[in-house]
Amino acid sequence: MMNENAQLRIPKRLNVFERWLSLWVLLCMVVGVGLGKLLPGATAALGRMEFGEGSQVNVPIAVLIWLMIFPMMLKIDFGALGGIAKRPKGLFITLFVNWLVKPFSMAFLAWVFFQHVFSSLIDAEMARNYTAGLIILAAAPCTAMVFVWSYLTDGDPVYTLVQVAVNDLIMLVAFAPIVMFLCGVADVIVPSKVLITSVVVFIVIPLAAGYLTRTGLLRSHGEEWFNRKFLPRFHPVTVVALLATLVLIFAFQAENLTRQWFAVVLIAIPILIQVYFNSSLTYLLMYRFRVPHNVASPGALIGASNFFELAVAVAITLFGPGSGAALACVVGVLVEVPVMLSVCNVCNRSRAWYDRRVGGIGVARTEEARIEAAS
Numbered sequence: 277m278m279n280e281n282a283q284l285r286i287p288k289r290l291n292v293f294e295r296w297l298s299l300w301v302l303l304c305m306v307v308g309v310g311l312g313k314l315l316p317g318a319t320a321a322l323g324r325m326e327f328g329e330g331s332q333v334n335v336p337i338a339v340l341i342w343l344m345i346f347p348m349m350l351k352i353d354f355g356a357l358g359g360i361a362k363r364p365k366g367l368f369i370t371l372f373v374n375w376l377v378k379p380f381s382m383a384f385l386a387w388v389f390f391q392h393v394f395s396s397l398i399d400a401e402m403a404r405n406y407t408a409g410l411i412i413l414a415a416a417p418c419t420a421m422v423f424v425w426s427y428l429t430d431g432d433p434v435y436t437l438v439q440v441a442v443n444d445l446i447m448l449v450a451f452a453p454i455v456m457f458l459c460g461v462a463d464v465i466v467p468s469k470v471l472i473t474s475v476v477v478f479i480v481i482p483l484a485a486g487y488l489t490r491t492g493l494l495r496s497h498g499e500e501w502f503n504r505k506f507l508p509r510f511h512p513v514t515v516v517a518l519l520a521t522l523v524l525i526f527a528f529q530a531e532n533l534t535r536q537w538f539a540v541v542l543i544a545i546p547i548l549i550q551v552y553f554n555s556s557l558t559y560l561l562m563y564r565f566r567v568p569h570n571v572a573s574p575g576a577l578i579g580a581s582n583f584f585e586l587a588v589a590v591a592i593t594l595f596g597p598g599s600g601a602a603l604a605c606v607v608g609v610l611v612e613v614p615v616m617l618s619v620c621n622v623c624n625r626s627r628a629w630y631d632r633r634v635g636g637i638g639v640a641r642t643e644e645a646r647i648e649a650a651s
Contacts, residue, residue, distance in 0.1 A: 301613045304522035305533075311523065312530020319527045323597045334592055336524055341589055342482055343517035347510035349486025351423070352441045366562060366571035370439050373558045373579040374417045375450060381553065382414030383407070383458045385546040394542050402600045406543055409591050409604025411458045414550065415451055416590075417443040418581035421616070422574065425581065428620045430627075431574035439578055444483060447583075451475055455590075478586050522609065525588055528597035529606050536603070543607040548615065555580035555619045569630045573623035581616050584609045 312319045325335040390403040398406070418425075426436040452472050493502050526533065533540060558579035562572030588605040595601040 300519060301522060301609070304519055305526045305610065308523040308526025309530045309533055312527040313534065316530075319530070322524065323528050334589075334597065337521065337589055337592065338477060340517045340521040340524070341478055341586075344514055344521060345478070345482040346486055347507070347514045348423070348440075349444075349482050350490050350507060350510070351437060352444065352483075352486065352490075353437060363571075365565050366435065366567040366575050367439060367442060369558060369561045369565065369567065370575040370578055371442065371446070373554055373561070374443060375446060375454075377557065378417075378550070378554050378579065379411065379415045379454050379458060382546070382550050383411050385550055386410045389542070389546045397542065398539065402539075405595060405600030406539075406604045408459050408595070409587075409599075409601035410543070410546060410608075412455055412590050412594075412601065413547075413582050413584065413587040413605050413608045415454045415458070416447065416583035416586045418578055418583050421581060421612075422578050425577040425616055425620055426574035428617075429573035429577065429623045430570055431577075432568070432570040435571050436574045436578075439575065443578070444479065447479060448475065448483075451479075451586075475590075478589050525606055525609065528592075529603055532598065532600075532603045533606075539600075539603065540607050540610070543604050544611050547608055547611045551580045551611070551615050551619070559623065563630055563633060566634050568634060569623075569627055572630065572634075573620075573627075576623060577616060577619055580619055581612055582608055584612060 322336050323334065386407040390398065390406050395403065422436060422440055423433075425431075426433065452475055490502070493506060497506070555576045559572055559576040562575055567575070584605060587608065588602060591599065591601040591605045
């Protein structure tokens with residue numbers, strides 16, 4: 277089994293964007309901050325563009341996030357859910373960490389650091405804003421970038437797809453209540469109507485659009501055309517939308533990032549602890565329950581990373597683009613990419629140790645499935 281599976285390993289073919297992801301994020305930060313400082317009027321004008329007066333749903337951000345999320349929603353095959361019933365342990369562990377550990381551990385860490393450890397360094401109101409931002413960040417499991425992380429760790433693409441799909445479905449009903457509950461505990465008033473509207477705008481609409489588009493095109497053109505011809509067309513759209521979103525986010529936060537650089541460092545500390553805690557917990561639980569490595573590694577990455585596109589959008593919607601909550605989510609973007617790459621490296625380096633207990637790398641993978649996961 278080990279020899280047969282080893283033969284199926286093929287060299288990763290990362291494109292330029294994936295290979296230099298951390299560099300692009302850094303460049304986006306530099307460009308965004310530069311635009312925010314050099315063109316404050318234009319940046320402010322973009323920040324004021326909303327879907328209706330008082331909605332706080334920023335039009336440019338919303339459009340870019342739709343362009344980013346829609347291709348990911350196209351990949352979700354709800355028919356694949358049934359096949360996981362024969363090996364559900366990995367999915368249950370991922371869901372346990374994502375929904376019963378992650379948001380609450382982040383709320384606890386935020387409370388410890390901002391209400392106590394750093395209480396002499398920041399005022400009470402800003403501490404509540406930072407706490408709310410981290411709660412919003414932790415309550416949204418990663419969707420878009422999971423496919424890249426899974427590819428980098430030789431993850432099972434079908435299982436990863438199912439993990440993302442189930443997380444998205446749960447997010448529709450659990451995200452708003454968890455955020456409202458935990459922010460309420462943290463003395464932050466969250467308008468439920470605005471939060472639910474954000475979930476509809478940034479999850480329900482692209483999910484429904486992706487499902488309807490996928491279903492219609494599979495029926496009219498077939499699966500091979502859809503996977504090999506249609507989906508690859510969206511890759512540059514996703515990349516451009518992601519980079520443009522980061523530029524805008526950093527432009528909106530230019531003043532905070534430059535004037536509150538010390539706050540950025542403080543916010544990064546609980547985020548780093550939370551990421552490594554949740555990824556380690558997920559990975560070790562997978563190891564304990566003998567889940568194959570190609571399910572355990574992407575599960576650990578999903579358990580640690582965040583749907584930062586949604587988190588930033590919700591934070592901006594609730595508290596405004598220049599708020600402490602939005603800054604906390606932006607720091608999540610800054611931290612996530614390099615940290616997740618380090619988690620990928622740990623998963624890859626520990627594969628031999630992991631497989632000695634579990635017994636092999638698990639489900640065989642084909643080149644076609646790998647290409648699909650990387651696209």
